[in-house]
Amino acid sequence: MFPTNSEQLKPGDSIWQYQIDKYLGKGSFGFVYLAHHKTMTRRLVAIKQLKMSEANPAIIKRFIHESYAMGELFHPNVVLVFELIEPDKYPGVQSYFIVMEYIDGGTLRDWMDRRQPPLTLPDCLRIIKEICIGLAVAHQENIFHRDIKPENILLSADGAHVKIGDWGLAHLEEHAMTQMGDIMGTLNYMPPEQASGLSAVVDGRADLYSVGVMLYEMVTGHMPIDYHKAADQALERALAKNPMVFADKRLQQQIARDAMYQAAENAPRIDPTTFSPNIPRPLRDLLLKAVAIRPDDRFQSAQDFVAAIDALSARLNTPQPSSTSTDERFSKVASLLLQARQKRQERCYSEALQLLGDARKILPHDPGVCLELARIFNLMGKRDEALAVLKEAAAETSDNYVLMRDLGITFMGMKEKEQALQALEQSLALNPNQSQVQKLIRRLKT
Numbered sequence: 001m002f003p004t005n006s007e008q009l010k011p012g013d014s015i016w017q018y019q020i021d022k023y024l025g026k027g028s029f030g031f032v033y034l035a036h037h038k039t040m041t042r043r044l045v046a047i048k049q050l051k052m053s054e055a056n057p058a059i060i061k062r063f064i065h066e067s068y069a070m071g072e073l074f075h076p077n078v079v080l081v082f083e084l085i086e087p088d089k090y091p092g093v094q095s096y097f098i099v100m101e102y103i104d105g106g107t108l109r110d111w112m113d114r115r116q117p118p119l120t121l122p123d124c125l126r127i128i129k130e131i132c133i134g135l136a137v138a139h140q141e142n143i144f145h146r147d148i149k150p151e152n153i154l155l156s157a158d159g160a161h162v163k164i165g166d167w168g169l170a171h172l173e174e175h176a177m178t179q180m181g182d183i184m185g186t187l188n189y190m191p192p193e194q195a196s197g198l199s200a201v202v203d204g205r206a207d208l209y210s211v212g213v214m215l216y217e218m219v220t221g222h223m224p225i226d227y228h229k230a231a232d233q234a235l236e237r238a239l240a241k242n243p244m245v246f247a248d249k250r251l252q253q254q255i256a257r258d259a260m261y262q263a264a265e266n267a268p269r270i271d272p273t274t275f276s277p278n279i280p281r282p283l284r285d286l287l288l289k290a291v292a293i294r295p296d297d298r299f300q301s302a303q304d305f306v307a308a309i310d311a312l313s314a315r316l317n318t319p320q321p322s323s324t325s326t327d328e329r330f331s332k333v334a335s336l337l338l339q340a341r342q343k344r345q346e347r348c349y350s351e352a353l354q355l356l357g358d359a360r361k362i363l364p365h366d367p368g369v370c371l372e373l374a375r376i377f378n379l380m381g382k383r384d385e386a387l388a389v390l391k392e393a394a395a396e397t398s399d400n401y402v403l404m405r406d407l408g409i410t411f412m413g414m415k416e417k418e419q420a421l422q423a424l425e426q427s428l429a430l431n432p433n434q435s436q437v438q439k440l441i442r443r444l445k446t
Helices: 057-072 108-113 121-140 204-220 227-241 243-247 249-266 281-290 302-316 329-345 349-362 367-379 383-396 401-413 417-430 435-445
Strands: 018-026 030-037 044-050 081-085 097-101 153-155 162-164
Touching: 018 044, 081 417, 108 153, 108 204, 121 153, 121 162, 121 204, 121 302, 121 329, 204 281, 204 302, 227 243, 227 249, 243 249, 281 302, 329 349, 329 367, 349 367, 367 383, 367 401, 383 401, 401 417, 401 435, 417 435
Parallel strands: none
Antiparallel strands: 018 030, 030 044, 044 097, 081 097, 153 162
């Protein structure tokens, strides 16, 4: 039966077509559960629930925004979203839920905290490379995450899959969520331009800074900025000027907070050899470039970061990753999909099709590859080919609104009005926050 309130759910409770199996933990907006689809019983999903008692309109907007950002990024290195469930639009539902694929290996933070077996340098470089590939696809679509940190990176139990999650702070070029002066994100991983209140205008280099901090931490066990030292020094100076500060805890917190944000903007980054004297010079140089204060001094794109990692691995002649899986299929497909999207944007369709053909040989039914292939076929006017691959992808992932949306648009291009309307209405039912789809449905009905 459906739950009667919007607080924490119990095993056996139902949310739309999903049944809760167990409580997984608390996320940034509420609760997270493991569940299964009632008819497709082998499909395990993670369901993120917005805790309504703590939600204001801005939080609800961010929660919906996260489902939109994640849903648009059909890629092996991004957590796949199946649907957004909203109150008043689903029978008996009294909260907001995002239904997404379940990743069974925990977060990168969990992996970093494990003592046995420890992450080796090849492990770290492979994980960071896959994160960069996922971000490259997001940046191609003008989507910037703005809160990259180990807690938002998920791994499969064998380490073979690395996926970016929690896009609640993502900036989409056409769906801006913040104003100038907003400070959002997690300070330890926050780039200087974001710490200064320019969250609304950050670009992909901000995400790459956060990735650089993660790699720095994975290699050295430390942060490139000593925030505690900055806060302590600021408090010492304040107390020296006015001892009464000691009695005002709130003022102390404000002084410490201001000092840490100023450190993020201006403090020289600590040479990683301070913590790990045996770090090879090429790795040291890569780390310092990745966390440079000025965006122009960092890697200018996620592809540049990937190329630097590949060059470093070749130069250091690093062995294969040890504690994570060496299954390269998903990494290869992710890389091929990234390259194909770039070729599509450059209108080099034949080259893109060749890359996607190589990807299909590795993972024949990958929905992200099918979706990209269909988009290129549609651009080339090959509607029948586009329809065939979209139907194939929908057979594997029938409850994803992006697939159903593209299927509907393809039917429209083929003048199949009834089938187009059916697919678009299914897409809208899965995610009602699609103004483009709403317009298409109105046009078909009139």
